Amino acid sequence: MAAEGIAAAGGGTVRGRLAKDSVRQPKCPEAVPNQRRGSAQSRDTERRAHQWCREYLGGAWRRVRPEEMRVDPVSGGLSNLLFRCSLPDHLPSVGEEPREVLLRLYGAILQGVDSLVLESVMFAILAERSLGPQLYGVFPEGRLEQYIPSLPLKTRDLREPMLSAAIATKMARFHGMEMPFTKEPHWLFGTMERYLKQILDLPPSGLPQMNLLEMYSLKDEMGNLRKLLDSTPSPVVFCHNDIQEGNILLLSEPENADSIMLIDFEYSSYNYRGFDIGNHFCEWVYDYTHEEWPFYKAQPADYPTQGQQLHFIRHYLAEAKKGEIVSPEEQRKLEEDLLVEVNRYALASHFFWGLWSILQASMSTIEFGYLEYAQSRFQLYFQQKGQLTSLQLPS
16 A cells, blocks of 8 residues: 555555555656645755765766756655656766656655665665666665656556556566565564554554544454464465555556556565455555545445456466466366455455554654544455455356
8 A cells, every 4th residue: 555656666555555655656747746745845855865866876967056956746655755856958968877866765664674675675676677667876864766757547547457457467477576585474464563563552642533443453353364364375475565556657558567567665575475466456446646635535346346356367377377287177266266365365455554554644744644544444354354255256
């Protein structure tokens, strides 16, 4: 859910996540002032941006004066602050240095410093494999990334059959990668347990939204969720964990998987396959481009129908099982099992981002209805949990 909602490589999930750090983001769109932040970028940000670009990019960036360099806020980030930094047209390039880059400044860090280091390593590896934007510089406060012009995506675009098929294929390829990180699937419940502990340690706020959230008995409910998922087979693969519109760049018309690029690997890890697919389905519901409080709009009826889920699943399996001979009976069994798997793990998506949003409400300076969003995710969690009866294909 942590999206960065930009029409260029931003690398959550609002995630579009809402950084959910937009399945929310032929022309190169201009950077747009982020209305959710409530104030223009500071002179300090411009000064630091100039310093970082000068030090890490070299070439013409060493000659540009601070007042000449453009630093434009990019809208949408709920985990990080994003800026597009550009050289003036009149200043010629010296070599192969980029003329515009994306500056990411880390916001409230929920993952820990070690995770930021791992993300930077992951970002660099994916860039070397041409699977993500180039990395130009890393520093304690953030990093400089390649700015990639792209077509804007809206939440409603996710249901377009051609784009959905392209996302499914790209996800299957992502899941097939070997990465030099722990293969143990500790990320999901390890992170949720850490979030919950931090939430329980928060001082009483007296806010009505928090009172409602406290009624959910989150600690006990997490135990119920763990039991459900322990009984749900799901292979461990390298997952993105936040595939929504804001983390998908549409490079051209969506004819195939090569038309899109995944960005924002802040939450990527080895994890259960069902979470990545189920989380993506949940993102069909949330539009993070809403211009008024709480700056998102939930449409639960937009959760994909069984037919739309099967369309996605069949394209996913076609890529994941490429080269294998699968009988019609085996295909049907794979589809039935995956339907159950992803809809159960969709509950984990609601739970994870619900906890994430409660914590963001306690520390983020970005203007967004985090507590309202958390309440929405938990409401859908319980609603969808009650619908998990039999998920079977029609005869």
